[in-house]
Amino acid sequence: MKINDVVFGELEYNYGWVKYTTIEFCGKEAEIALMVKGEEDGKxxxxxxxxxxxxxxxxxRLQQGFLQAIVDSYKLERQELGYDIEVNENYPQIETTNQLLEMITLxxxxxxxxxxxxxxxxxxxxxxxWDTENGLGLRLLNEKVAEVGYQDVAI
Known part of the structure; x- marks a missing residue:
């Protein structure tokens, strides 16, 4: 079932509403899924x-804030795992948001x-x-990063 919502555009129902689209993220185009929680009635x-x-x-305006929050979280996780002392090729040292951009895909x-x-x-x-199984998620409240974690924090 499909609907054409005035704000979200054309959505298809598949246990929730979804639309595949392309948006710009940090100067590159990203193929994403826009997922809108809702019932089959499309309201x-x-x-x-x-x-x-x-x-x-x-x-x-928000994109650099996302990146900084991810870098900070990554550094903390890396330290908690002990990879700041012991080298792990999946958790290389990151100092800049540009280095991070090589490692994430929206x-x-x-x-x-x-x-x-x-x-x-x-x-x-x-x-x-660094975590292909769980991915990475951000939860934004009022356009501010409230939580960084696995993809499930975003869902």
């Missing part, structure tokens, strides 16, 4: 529209149900070279 919460619209309007934007959080809630998912 979405006002909060979902608000969160997504705000993300789109601020997308350019794969999705998730718009959760609007009634779960009072804030504008969005998930961003990435594939990453």
């Amino acid at each position: 979405f919460d006002e909060e979902q529209y608000s969160a997504y619209t705000s993300l789109v309007q601020n997308w350019e 794969v999705g934007i998730v718009v959760p149900y609007g009634d779960i959080n009072e804030d504008r809630d969005i998930g961003i998912t990435f594939d990453c070279t």
Whole structure:
């Protein structure tokens, strides 16, 4: 089943609404899945529209913040795993966001149900070279990174 939503565009229902699209991320085009939580009736919460619209309007400005949050989280995880002392080829040292960009791929934007959080809630998912199984996820609340972790934090 497909719908053409005024804000999200053409979506297809597959245990949730999804659209495959291309967006720009840090100067490169990324093929992503836009996943919008919702029932088969295709009705979405006002909060979902608000969160997504705000993300789109601020997308350019937000990207460097995503990268810095990921670098900080990566450094912490690397230290907790002891790879700051013992070399692990899957966890090389990263100092810059440009180095990070070589290791991550934007794969999705998730718009959760609007009634779960009072804030504008969005998930961003990435594939990453250091954890191919779990990937990487960001949870944004009011366009600020609230959590960095596995992809499931974004879903």
